[in-house]
Amino acid sequence: MENGVLVKIISKLLRVGASEKLEKILRTSSPSEIQLIFSKLDASQKSAFFNLLFHQKVVSQTIRDLSQEVLEEIFHNISLEVALDLIQKLQPDDAADLMGKLPQEQSQWFLDKLDPVKKTQILKLLTYGKNTAGGIMNPNFFTLSQDSTINKAIELLRTKTQLEMVFYLYVVDEGRHLMGIVSLRQLLMSQGTVLLKDIMDSNVISITVNQPQTEVAQLIKRFNFLAIPVVDENKKLLGVVTIDDVINVIQEEATQDLYRMSGVEKDERVFTPIRSSIKNRAPWLIINLATAVLAAQVVGFFEGTIQKVVMLAAFLPVVAGMGGNAATQTLTIIIRGIALGELTFKEMKKALIKEIWVGVANGVINGIIVAVIAYYWKGMPMLGFVLMLAMIGNLFVAGAAGVLVPLGMKALKIDPAIASTVIVTTFTDCFGFFFFLGLSTLLIKYLM
């Protein structure tokens, strides 16, 4: 739908109060469309629109997807009382998410006005690391004592309609220590007088509150769980992570590797304000500039050779480009392998041998092609030979550095996706130019 038309329709629907139709439209709108619509509405409409946004089911998803800037703009445009009322209605984990995205003073203002139970829950959640099990868990869940009957459990469940996504009932002792779980399906299939302790699965897989969110995601994925209980060191139940939270984690982590390898901030989106984008991307470019100047020094070292055979200059970008591309291929495989837990230090040697072979083989293939091109273009067989050797050497370096650098980063507890690209391409640039211009210098009399 054309965006202008969409805004008009929405203004009209807001005016006549047709909230059901509006909800339907909003559910199928992307965050960027929501952002656009919001920016086109007038003040009173903004408030009504916001209200609607927070009432519908997709709200938690929308909050997660909207950027910090848009959320701040939204909160700037509605009355604080409306906002407060709506925050009160959010699940604690979603509310904590939102608080984390708002400016410090603003979130403090809201926290002070919230009811004390909710405030305590949110503050507790905010103490856990953002990327840990505690940071994504929901502290509201459904617990029962092990001596309850099925009938009692069903009766209690009926009163808990506001809980999101109940899949399992958690059976705890008096100290809220996790004793077992009962699935809805088991509840449905058992006699009403049976005790929970007789049907519960007491071999529960749980996760401790400080474990990284990626481990939560891996567990849920591997075991096809719908939810996983989060406990402290003494097995006391603290919260539950549900599968919908994990979908976001999986998507974020995969996007993060891509972003980090390209030198882009995790939070940057297509319509992040220009100033933030410039600030986000400049450091990466400046680091790359520094390494490019390093490579330029290598070339500068051979200025005498280039002076004699100036056509060598034309092939410098070929040498650098091929090394960089081969290195990126190896890095992509190795960094994803590390992220997905498929590559460990023990297998380093095997991976190293493989990547070196792949590099050398592709060096030979591309070396022959470029040698033929050089021969026909410049009529010089020796230039072709030098280029071929330089290509093989450079792709050897690309394969070796592409394995060793990310694994070295990992050993130093640095995310390999962050720094490996720039380090490895510095290696391929410098060694590539050194091989190419060094060989040319040695064989200069055949090149003139």
Next chain:
Amino acid sequence: MENGVLVKIISKLLRVGASEKLEKILRTSSPSEIQLIFSKLDASQKSAFFNLLFHQKVVSQTIRDLSQEVLEEIFHNISLEVALDLIQKLQPDDAADLMGKLPQEQSQWFLDKLDPVKKTQILKLLTYGKNTAGGIMNPNFFTLSQDSTINKAIELLRTKTQLEMVFYLYVVDEGRHLMGIVSLRQLLMSQGTVLLKDIMDSNVISITVNQPQTEVAQLIKRFNFLAIPVVDENKKLLGVVTIDDVINVIQEEATQDLYRMSGVEKDERVFTPIRSSIKNRAPWLIINLATAVLAAQVVGFFEGTIQKVVMLAAFLPVVAGMGGNAATQTLTIIIRGIALGELTFKEMKKALIKEIWVGVANGVINGIIVAVIAYYWKGMPMLGFVLMLAMIGNLFVAGAAGVLVPLGMKALKIDPAIASTVIVTTFTDCFGFFFFLGLSTLLIKYLM
């Protein structure tokens, strides 16, 4: 755990038949560990190990994650009867997945030996596109007539213990057209004599069988669904996609963008055999070689200028590298934006203006830095000035091409992640060299 020790423990457990302990170990092993363990076992152990692998709950996950090569090796090492028996036990969607990964003759052999119902189901599934709703749905699901009572539904449900992940009951008419859904929770909370049609939600969101799997994933994610029904054009129910299938889709799609941008095949893993890796990666390198030669021609065009001021050669890699890095940043944001549905053609102009501004601003920042470096290194203010202008021009091209090329690809129905990188870096290389060497030629008398 050290892999050698792990293999010994597993051999021993296989010998004594301690399958529970073994299952526990296998569940927490990664596909690459499973592959390694498998390769170290002798023939009889391989068969027992395989049997175990297919009996445990994580089997569908394992099949999805194991590479084609490992699966072929596994199937090469066990008796066909054992394999057949186990395939028979798989859910149809997992079996179809597996058939798709085996060599044609082998999967045909298995299909002919399977029971006819299963065979028909699998063949039907194989006719749907691999990346469509049909390709990932499970054709086994739980349907009921709208005139059933709750008690009847619960009774039927008890008999269907082999169904994976029942979250909703699908209510259909005589022609199997989808009429509504009832959740397990609703079932639990209603009186036994109530009719399904009185509690069912008839406003069901479904997906047609040929829609792409990414749309299925977006719907499930947006609405926090656990499962979504798949229908044909006449709303006849054909299958169900569950949330665990979608987790794989989301992970695959994000990885795919990263892989395609780096010129790596989607299926390549750390230990893909060397021959396959060479074959997979060579075409990308050859294409890049062709475009690098194109850029080399631009440099060759200015050989006269380089002959006069040979130090210009040293700065060629700086110009090319900065253009390539800035272009990759823009491409990453734009390609992910397109993939996540955040960027449409209508917003192209806005994105274009933004990226050009970001490019020019970072061009000015890095241009000034490199000008200062050139001044101190070579003592030539004019060289610095030329480099700065070239950098600004090149980062302008990076921003503009970084938006226009992927959106153009999308308009041509080509995945922007596949071809954009090579096209855009060709632009930045050629224009960068042209700006830098062209300006140098114009201002040559100030550079000598």
